[in-house]
Amino acid sequence: MLGWSLTVLLREWSARVEDASRDLPHGVRGYQVLSAVVHETPPTQAALAARLGIDRTVMTYLLDKFEGCGLLERRQDPADRRARRIVPTDHGRRVLAEVDARVAQAEDELLSTLPSEDRRVLLALLEHAASGAAPGEDRCAAVARSAALTQEA
Amino acid sequence: MLGWSLTVLLREWSARVEDASRDLPHGVRGYQVLSAVVHETPPTQAALAARLGIDRTVMTYLLDKFEGCGLLERRQDPADRRARRIVPTDHGRRVLAEVDARVAQAEDELLSTLPSEDRRVLLALLEHAASGAAPGEDRCAAVARSAALTQEA
DNA sequence: GAAAACTAATCTGTCGAACAGACTATATGT
DNA sequence: ACATATAGTCTGTTCGACAGATTAGTTTTC
Numbered sequence: 001m002l003g004w005s006l007t008v009l010l011r012e013w014s015a016r017v018e019d020a021s022r023d024l025p026h027g028v029r030g031y032q033v034l035s036a037v038v039h040e041t042p043p044t045q046a047a048l049a050a051r052l053g054i055d056r057t058v059m060t061y062l063l064d065k066f067e068g069c070g071l072l073e074r075r076q077d078p079a080d081r082r083a084r085r086i087v088p089t090d091h092g093r094r095v096l097a098e099v100d101a102r103v104a105q106a107e108d109e110l111l112s113t114l115p116s117e118d119r120r121v122l123l124a125l126l127e128h129a130a131s132g133a134a135p136g137e138d139r140c141a142a143v144a145r146s147a148a149l150t151q152e153a
Numbered sequence: 154m155l156g157w158s159l160t161v162l163l164r165e166w167s168a169r170v171e172d173a174s175r176d177l178p179h180g181v182r183g184y185q186v187l188s189a190v191v192h193e194t195p196p197t198q199a200a201l202a203a204r205l206g207i208d209r210t211v212m213t214y215l216l217d218k219f220e221g222c223g224l225l226e227r228r229q230d231p232a233d234r235r236a237r238r239i240v241p242t243d244h245g246r247r248v249l250a251e252v253d254a255r256v257a258q259a260e261d262e263l264l265s266t267l268p269s270e271d272r273r274v275l276l277a278l279l280e281h282a283a284s285g286a287a288p289g290e291d292r293c294a295a296v297a298r299s300a301a302l303t304q305e306a
Numbered sequence: 307g308a309a310a311a312c313t314a315a316t317c318t319g320t321c322g323a324a325c326a327g328a329c330t331a332t333a334t335g336t
Numbered sequence: 337a338c339a340t341a342t343a344g345t346c347t348g349t350t351c352g353a354c355a356g357a358t359t360a361g362t363t364t365t366c
Contacts, residue, residue, distance in 0.1 A: 002260050002276060003166055003185060004205075005283035010159040011206050012286045017156060032156060046314060052157075053164050055354065060316055082314040082361045107155050113285025114278065122278040123155060125271055130158035132266025133165045199343060208325065213345055235332045235343040 012110055020102035023095055025065045029054070031103065033062055034096050037072060037086050044083040045074070071095060165263055173255035176248055178218045182207070184256065186215055187249050190225060190239050197236045198227070224248060 014028050024030040032052055042048040049059040063086065066072040071092035077083040088096070111119050167181050177183040185205055195201040202212040216239065219225040224245035230236040241249070264272050 001280055002263075003163075003170060003181075003256075004189075005276075005279040006159060006163040006166060007185070007206065008283040008287050009279070010156075010163050012288070013156055013159060028156075032160070036157075044314075053160065056315070057317080057355090058353070077314095080314080080362070084315075103156075110155075110286050111282055114282055118278055118281075121274065122282065123158075125267065125275040125278070126158040126162070127154055128271075129264055129267055129275065130161040133263050134161050135165070197343075209344070210326090210346080211324070230343095233333070233343080237344075 016106035016110060017103055020106050021099055023099060025069055026062055029062065031099060033066065034071060034092060038088050038093060038096050043085065044077065045086055048086055169259035169263060170256055173259050174252055176252060178222055179215055182215065184252060186219065187224060187245060191241050191246060191249050196238065197230065198239055201239055
């Protein structure tokens with residue numbers, strides 16, 4: 001059941017977000033990339049790829065496209081000249097804001113069969129579970145989140 | 154966050170289940186097919202494909218393989234001779250039982266950062282959300298499930 | 307302080323899985 | 337009876353994922 005639920009939800013989520021992301025290159029993937037860059041600010045291109053579970057060679061051409069569209073920029077990391085820091089342009093931020101709004105609405109619709117209290121609980125548990133299950137992530141982060149969650153509940 | 158959580162969890166789930174499904178053809182997909190056939194008994198090949206969100210042309214060769222391995226059989230539906238009812242063989246049931254056990258353990262590990270009470274809640278909410286979001290499914294089913302869930306809580 | 311070992315990102319080639327579209331056989335509506 | 341629709345299969349093409357080599361820069365070690 002778990003696998004089926006996840007598959008169905010992710011598929012539906014993707015379909016709706018695909019639609020909401022029509023302004024962005026590479027659809028859902030593009031949204032995830034831009035969103036991660038803006039909201040999570042991963043330090044490097046490699047970190048970004050790891051967070052999203054995207055192959056580094058794929059990340060290269062995704063970012064090529066985003067740079068070409070003026071949504072993101074690659075800057076050399078002064079501390080390590082092999083690495084690139086990915087930073088959003090103003091245009092990128094503006095576009096993302098619009099898309100984010102549409103995505104939020106799409107997610108609401110997706111979970112519309114759940115009362116809002118249940119929705120909050122589901123989101124919190126999902127994030128917690130995902131953080132705990134994500135490979136390679138710093139365990140400290142997961143623990144900190146867990147503590148925060150317990151406290152607020 | 155929702156999209157990211159779902160993506161991460163599904164990816165991790167797939168990796169673990171891929172491992173647990175080493176006896177089956179087509180890995181995770183294979184597990185989902187066999188599991189759906191045995192536990193959900195969808196009436197036809199098309200219904201099975203719809204439930205799992207798999208293209209019908211893909212379903213054809215998945216089932217070819219399963220039939221070749223003696224795990225499933227295609228029988229003509231006496232009521233509609235275009236349709237095939239997919240039924241598991243005894244061997245198929247036995248193999249699935251083993252795989253199911255391994256999958257259950259893998260899922261436990263996947264959610265090991267959640268206390269067991271939270272785990273139950275998460276699974277219930279996920280299933281409810283997925284049932285509500287699944288396209289084309291009979292709305293009655295979703296409503297019935299929803300009622301049952303509220304009652305038991 | 308040069309060689310060796312490692313890592314970030316890119317480039318190239320290959321392969322497989324997904325999908326569109328045509329086709330067969332059966333069913334249903336007019 | 338004829339048109340239209342559906343279940344399943346088959347064929348061909350396309351596109352994205354990944355492996356592997358490459359370039360550039362960093363850290364380690366002796």
